[in-house]
Amino acid sequence: MGMTMTQKILAKHSGHDCVSVGDLLISQVDLILANDITGPPAIDEFDKIGKPVFDKNKIALVPDHFSPCKDIKSAEMCKHLRDFARQHEIKNYFEVGRMGIEHALLPDAGLIAPGEIIIGADSHTCTYGALNAMATGVGQTDVGAAMASGTTWFKVPKAIKVVLAGKKPRFVQGKDIILTIIGKIGVDGARYQSLEFCGEGISELTMADRFTICNMAIEAGGKNGIFPVDEKTIAFLQERGVTRSWQAVEPDADAEYDSILNIALDELVPVVAYPHLPENTHPAAESNNIIIDQSVIGSCTNGRLEDLAQAAEVLKGRKVHPHVRCIIIPATQEIYKKAMALGYIDIFIDAGAAVSTPTCGPCLGGYMGILAHGERAISTTNRNFRGRMGHVDSEVYLASPYTAAASAVLGHIADPREVLK
Amino acid sequence: MSKVWRYGDHVDTDVIIPARYLNIADFKELSEHAMEDIDTSFAANVQAGDIMVAGRNFGCGSSREHAPIVLQQKGIKCIIADSFARIFYRNAINIGLPALEIGKEVEKIEAGDELTVDLAKGEINIVNKGITIHTNPLPEFVQKIADAGGLINFVKGAQ
Numbered sequence: 001m002g003m004t005m006t007q008k009i010l011a012k013h014s015g016h017d018c019v020s021v022g023d024l025l026i027s028q029v030d031l032i033l034a035n036d037i038t039g040p041p042a043i044d045e046f047d048k049i050g051k052p053v054f055d056k057n058k059i060a061l062v063p064d065h066f067s068p069c070k071d072i073k074s075a076e077m078c079k080h081l082r083d084f085a086r087q088h089e090i091k092n093y094f095e096v097g098r099m100g101i102e103h104a105l106l107p108d109a110g111l112i113a114p115g116e117i118i119i120g121a122d123s124h125t126c127t128y129g130a131l132n133a134m135a136t137g138v139g140q141t142d143v144g145a146a147m148a149s150g151t152t153w154f155k156v157p158k159a160i161k162v163v164l165a166g167k168k169p170r171f172v173q174g175k176d177i178i179l180t181i182i183g184k185i186g187v188d189g190a191r192y193q194s195l196e197f198c199g200e201g202i203s204e205l206t207m208a209d210r211f212t213i214c215n216m217a218i219e220a221g222g223k224n225g226i227f228p229v230d231e232k233t234i235a236f237l238q239e240r241g242v243t244r245s246w247q248a249v250e251p252d253a254d255a256e257y258d259s260i261l262n263i264a265l266d267e268l269v270p271v272v273a274y275p276h277l278p279e280n281t282h283p284a285a286e287s288n289n290i291i292i293d294q295s296v297i298g299s300c301t302n303g304r305l306e307d308l309a310q311a312a313e314v315l316k317g318r319k320v321h322p323h324v325r326c327i328i329i330p331a332t333q334e335i336y337k338k339a340m341a342l343g344y345i346d347i348f349i350d351a352g353a354a355v356s357t358p359t360c361g362p363c364l365g366g367y368m369g370i371l372a373h374g375e376r377a378i379s380t381t382n383r384n385f386r387g388r389m390g391h392v393d394s395e396v397y398l399a400s401p402y403t404a405a406a407s408a409v410l411g412h413i414a415d416p417r418e419v420l421k
Numbered sequence: 422m423s424k425v426w427r428y429g430d431h432v433d434t435d436v437i438i439p440a441r442y443l444n445i446a447d448f449k450e451l452s453e454h455a456m457e458d459i460d461t462s463f464a465a466n467v468q469a470g471d472i473m474v475a476g477r478n479f480g481c482g483s484s485r486e487h488a489p490i491v492l493q494q495k496g497i498k499c500i501i502a503d504s505f506a507r508i509f510y511r512n513a514i515n516i517g518l519p520a521l522e523i524g525k526e527v528e529k530i531e532a533g534d535e536l537t538v539d540l541a542k543g544e545i546n547i548v549n550k551g552i553t554i555h556t557n558p559l560p561e562f563v564q565k566i567a568d569a570g571g572l573i574n575f576v577k578g579a580q
Contacts, residue, residue, distance in 0.1 A: 024562040037443050041486065048573050066444055073444035080446075123484040123508055139486035139512035145576045153562070187431055188478035192507050221478060223507055277431060364440035364483070383482060385435040392458045 002252025004159040005226045006194040009134035009249055013117050014154075021256070023156040029058070029146055031111055033120030035102055036063035038140045040080040042121055045144025053088045054150035060092040060111060061085050062102040065360045070367040100332025100358045103127040103215060103300035108332055113237065113246035114229050119143065119152055124300050124382065126217045129195075129226035130210035131233060132248050136224045157223045158193045160185070161257040164201030166266040171416045173310065174209030175302060175380065175400035178216040179271045181263065183281030191221035193258060196251060201265045202227060207236045208306035215301045216382055219278040270415050272378070273398040276386045284403045285415035294377040295326045295408035296389075297401050298356075299363045302380035303331025305338050307401040312344040314405035314419055315351040321411030326353035327362060327369045353408070365389045371396075378407045422548055423472040423498065426463060427532035430476035434488040434509065437480065443487060451487060452494035469496030472538065474530045476502065480509025489513040489520075499538050501545065503527045514563055517571040521545070526554045 003011065007019050014025040034042045039061055046053075053059060061081055066074035085093035094105060103124050106112055114132035118125060121143040128135035138152065146152045162181065182189070195217045197210075205213070210227050217225030227233070229248040237246075272287050274280040297303075297311045308330060320326040328348050330336035336358065339345050348355050361368030363381040371377055371390030377397070379389065384396035399407070402416035409419055436458045438451065445451040456463040473492060479502040480488055489512050492500065499519045513520040519540055530536070535548045545554040559567060569575035 024560060037440075038485065040446060045573050049577055071444060073446065077444065077446060121484055121486075123482065125484075137484040137508050139484055139508060139515055141486060141515040141572050142511065145572050149576055187481060188504065188506070191478060191504065218482075218508075221481065221506060364435075366440060366443075370441075383433075383435065385433045385482060387439055387441075387458045388435050390441075 001256055002254035004194060004196050004251050004255045005132065005228065005249045006134050006159065006196065006224060007156055009115055009117060010154055010156055019156045021156055021158050025154050025156065026151050027117055027154050028150060029119050029152055030116035031058050031060060031118045032143055032146050033060045033062065033102060033106065033118065033122065033125060034140065034143050035065050035122055036067050036074065036078050036081055037065045038121030038143065040077045042140035042143040042147070043080060043084045045141045046147045049145065049148045051148040053147050056089050057091045059090050059147055060106055061090055062094050062099060062105060063096065064099055064101050064358065065364065066366050067099065067359060068096045068357065098333060101300045101303055101360055104303055104331035104335065107131060107211070108240060108334060110240040110242045113242050113244060114233070114248040115246050119146060123218045124215050126222065126224045127211050127215040127300060129214035129217065129224050130207060132227060132229045134224055134226065137218060158258040159196050160190055160193050161260045162195055162197050163199040163260060163262045164197060164265060165199050165262065166201055166264050168204040168265045169268060171270055171402050172265070172268045173400040173402060174205060174212035176268055176271050177209070177263065178213045179273050179278065179281050179398060180268055181261065182216065182220045182278050183271070185220055185261065187219060187277050187279045188221040190217065193222055195220065195222050195225040197225065197227045198251065203230065204265060206306055207232055208304045211304065212301055216278070219382060270400060270403045272403060272413055273384055275384050275395040275397065278384060278398060284399060284413060287413035290397065290413040291376065292324060292378050292407055292412060293375040294369060294371065295324055295404045296362050296369055296377055296379040296381060297404050298329030298331060299360065299381040300331065301382045302401050303329055303335065305335050307380065308335065308339045308344050310401040311405040312347045314402060314409065314416060315353065316347045318351055318409050320352040320408045323411050324408050326408040327356065328353050329356045329361065330358060332358055362389055378404045378413055380404050422535040422537055423470050424468065425530060425532060425534045425536055426467065426471060426473045427530065428475040431478045431481055432475050433482035434480055434485050435482055437488040438485065438491045443485065448490050448494050452491040455491040455495050464495060467495045467497065470498050471496060472536050473497050473500045474502070474527060476527065477504050479505050481506035484508045486512045486516065489516055489518050493518045501527060501530065514566055515572040517567060519567070521556050523554060523556050529554065
């Protein structure tokens, strides 16, 4: 029996020629990630083992969630992470000022290559599947153990084949594609499974689209999402200085899939996921009666340069609605600089938006844009669970940067075509 | 016998322990906020040895291990659900908190029921209803982690 892309990567890292669904494996890992929330307890677990780190070059520590530190408690946690990084000479520790949101930062820093296995104590680690890597979120105990052993355990997942066909309409972005998929299969539709993307429609997608799509595989319950390599992937890797040898994987023709999902890109429209689950997907054009208090554009899902370009296209020469706070967060310092050079930051500030240094902040209700009782935000982030961005009685609607920016201008949820005719 | 705390589908890790408290490094202090966004009575009233029972996709969302940790801290000895989100399941196993996936059988268990659970036999008894539910034993590899008392001890033992 043939293997999927995910199964091939797992087999190679576990010393097997072939693996089957349900096999339990011990696999070598190529990179291990933790942040300021999950890193400190992972370090505490690591210390219990009493071994040195397996490879100081294969651990990435990124203080991005509550950092730059929002209070004394988060400062103590960041200090714990920093002290560990210094003590063990961790090469890829990213300090404030050089730090970015981890899942935008690591690919941009050239730390991810096709065919690799990356585990991270952050559920959105699955983002890196856009680069044909097998990447998945784990807990802090897993990370603590792997920092010592360089290995982790996996169960070989079943797979859903997602076939993308046709041409992507102008205002439909990666976010609309993945929200539409989650709307179809549900928040547990891919539970314990890999989402394996294929089809000629992939060539329509920018790398930013692919990162956004893989990022939210977890919101369908998926173990990971993964794309094949094409010329756009190779160009991205070259631009990011990935010179080490890597081996891309393609699915076997007779790979086994639990189900097949066909997505006709031509038929998609800008969508919004209503509270309190990412599967509550509705067309943005049918959501005009929903008044918003805040619009957040950023995060590991949608804080890349292409995302900021969409926001700039909408906000150029326009104003944020007087009743709306619009908060825009470039995901890394490099993206921030490029956005500045392209004039986006001027456009945002002239429109009346707040622009912040990179942080996960508002996405998880940490800081930098917390909602009060009864308030409502449209957001390019990834979760709209109850209380996710603040008060337990606040609401989050998930959308693309185009849709979030158009909504910021009009003061209610809006299809981007209402602003950009 | 154990008291049942019963919840529905898609209980996410943001409600098990809201991110706004994740700057608290002390797990005992953190656990005082467990479940508060959907059940303000839980943290104050849960007793050591109680069991949490839920529907589909329990523990979806963030990878934060703080979620199973705070439930364990509050004395929850076992979680039974129709199904679990994979990272939560993995985390529960890794910290030595039994998580039993029993599908639709879970609908037989209601709030206030009294349970006994025999993990070795894979038997759940709803004592007040006289119902016995049989579950699949844990996979052998996962059982080894559980027997070691969690992943860290398992890794230490493998050295």
